[in-house]
Amino acid sequence: MFGRPRWYRRIFTYKLINLYAILITIALITFLMLIFIERQIAPTVFAIAEARTRILATEAINRAVKEKIAKNVQYKDLITIHKDVSGQITLIQINTIEINRIETETTLEVVKALKEITMDGIQIPLGSVTGSKIFANLGPPINVSLYPVGTAHVHTSEAFEEAGINQTRHKIILDITAQVRVVRPFLSSSVEVKTNVPIAETIIVGNVPQTILDFKQ
Numbered sequence: 001m002f003g004r005p006r007w008y009r010r011i012f013t014y015k016l017i018n019l020y021a022i023l024i025t026i027a028l029i030t031f032l033m034l035i036f037i038e039r040q041i042a043p044t045v046f047a048i049a050e051a052r053t054r055i056l057a058t059e060a061i062n063r064a065v066k067e068k069i070a071k072n073v074q075y076k077d078l079i080t081i082h083k084d085v086s087g088q089i090t091l092i093q094i095n096t097i098e099i100n101r102i103e104t105e106t107t108l109e110v111v112k113a114l115k116e117i118t119m120d121g122i123q124i125p126l127g128s129v130t131g132s133k134i135f136a137n138l139g140p141p142i143n144v145s146l147y148p149v150g151t152a153h154v155h156t157s158e159a160f161e162e163a164g165i166n167q168t169r170h171k172i173i174l175d176i177t178a179q180v181r182v183v184r185p186f187l188s189s190s191v192e193v194k195t196n197v198p199i200a201e202t203i204i205v206g207n208v209p210q211t212i213l214d215f216k217q
Contacts, residue, residue: 003190016211028068042187048124049144050191056117057180061152064113065174065197069106078102078172089206092170102199103154106174110152114178118146142184149179150191160208168208173203206216 077098082091123141155175164171178193 001020011136030090042184045124045142045184046189049122049184050189052122052124053146053180053182053191054193055123057114057178057191058195060113060117061110061176061178061195062197064109065106065176065199068109069102069174070197070199071200073102075170075172075202077200078200079170079206087206089204089208092208099156103156103174106154107152110154110176111148111176114148114152114180118148118180121145145183147181147183149181152176152178156211163203166176166206168204169201170204170208171198173198 076081078095080095081089082093082095084090122144124144126140126142153176157173157175159171159173161169161171174197176193176195176197180191180193182191
């Protein structure tokens with residue numbers, strides 16, 4: 001039995017090389033197109049991801065603080081109001097030790113809440129990058145990873161609001177700042193999340209004194 005002629009083998013080898021070259025070219029063009037598309041849609045994807053991350057993180061922080069911190073705090077545990085013999089308020093004194101404890105506990109709860117929302121990341125439908133409301137929820141999902149950055153920063157502030165004739169609402173507020181990193185392959189950005197959560201308040205009848213002792217600035 002005779003083998004195939006040499007010229008046939010040369011033609012077959014030449015066609016095989018051409019086929020490989022075509023496949024490699026197609027793969028290279030596809031790869032370059034994917035990179036081009038990725039770079040074109042990346043800013044839009046990041047803008048959407050950052051907006052959603054900020055909403056998710058803010059909701060998680062507010063929920064954690066209200067459920068784990070605020071419901072266990074009473075105004076009288078944080079504030080002592082001193083009055084004179086006629087019943088006029090002369091001094092509002094802050095319980096700094098209790099404030100410090102609440103800030104520390106809040107920091108731990110915020111970090112825990114951020115870890116829970118960042119474990120699964122977020123998914124953005126490809127249709128969202130078109131800006132069309134019709135196609136916003138269509139298309140394959142684009143996965144975006146989220147990572148908490150460092151720890152949260154918690155500070156206590158206060159606010160006085162008019163609540164009626166000769167009445168003032170005094171609020172104690174937790175000012176919370178945290179960072180979440182939004183990550184896609186080869187790209188990342190940080191989102192700063194800020195929220196304010198009131199934890200205690202009361203109505204003060206009469207004039208509010210100018211002196212507030214030991215309040216943390």
